[in-house]
Amino acid sequence: MGLFRSMQVFVATVQEGSTSAASSRLGISPAMVGQHVASLEERLGTRLLNRTTRRQSLTDFGKTYVEQCRDILERVAIAEQDAEAAQAEPRGQLKITAPTTFGTEVLMPALQRYRALAPEVTLDITLTDRNVDIVDEGFDIAFRIGELPDSRLIARRLAPYRMMICAAPAYLSQRGHPDHPADLANHEAIGFTPAARSPWKLAKGNEEVEVSPQIAITVNSGQAVRTAARAGLGVIMQPAMLVGSDIKAGLLVQLFADWHLRERSMSLIYHRDRRMTPRLRSIIAFAISEFGTASDE
Incomplete structure (x- = not known):
């Protein structure tokens, strides 16, 4: 007998409370219900049900095993639903x-x-x-x-x-172009809250630099940081996806392009x-x- 089918019959027998009730629910004979349960017991080497002429009850092992069977049957049902849903239109x-x-x-x-x-x-x-x-x-x-x-x-x-360090041409014209990341210690920066006070870490080859620019402004919006930088208020470290178009348009200038910033x-x-x-x-x-x-x- 199939193990999966026997599990189904055993769970139904426990839920219905008797072999005859399970047979009516499943559309099979009471004798077949009994054979499925007996097949499981033989396979496991232990009894699952205590049977008398008037009632049945789960053994201690049967109580554990029926819950495991329910879990397995539920997982199979979910897998089948997912397989069916995979063919459906997302909505x-x-x-x-x-x-x-x-x-x-x-x-x-x-x-x-x-x-x-x-x-x-x-x-x-x-x-x-x-x-x-x-x-x-x-x-x-x-x-x-x-x-x-x-x-x-x-x-x-x-x-x-991926992050970039950049500043507006007007800011660099006024404050000078930093040649090395360590020069940022002498520059004003616009910080993105809450990471505004964290040091900026850069690496090139075997050289690593950790620098903390002077934070002149902190703001809790990446778009506001970008706008402030374009207005010449300071140097920023922001995602490439945010400032890339401004760099291409010449509104911002990328600094230290040959250095690697921690991603x-x-x-x-x-x-x-x-x-x-x-x-x-x-x-x-x-x-x-x-x-x-x-x-x-």
Whole structure:
């Protein structure tokens, strides 16, 4: 007899409370129900049910085994539902959260391409630099910069967050062009809160430099940092995705292009136990394709 079918019959027998009730539910004879349970007991080498002419009860091992059977049957059912859902059109709402700068400058423009792939999916997007608890706050996925300590989450690595140091031509004309990262100690900088006071770390070959510019202004918006730099208020260290277009347009000048700045990891995260619906599967696949991948966590 098939092990999986015997598990189904055993669970039904326990749920219904008797062999005859289980046989009616399953559409098989009481004798066949008894054979399935006996087959399991023979396979396991121990009794699962205590039987009398009037009643049945689970043995101590039977109590443990029936819960294990229920778990297995539930997992198989979910797998079958997921396989069926994989063929379905993505639809419904996705709740997404992302850092403000990444969300504004990168994610939002890219979503036009996602909407073309999944037109029946609606998007509820929250942009914040706070580390949102996606489980407690009901988000489907989050784009996260930095480390990921929460074991409840699955993380898919994306391309790292590359940083650049730059300043406006007007600022450099007034204050001079720093030739070495150590020169930044004599320059004013615009800091992004909350990392404004953290030192800037650069490396070239075997040389490593850690420098703390004079923070003249701190602000909690990457876009505001960029605007302040373009106005000539100081040197900034910001993501390449934010300042790249300004550098190409000559509004900002990249400093120390031959130096390496420490990159920050970026990941797409979602709940470990979240059912893989077509819409969730579609946004994960899109994000990995659109924003690049590294090894998974």
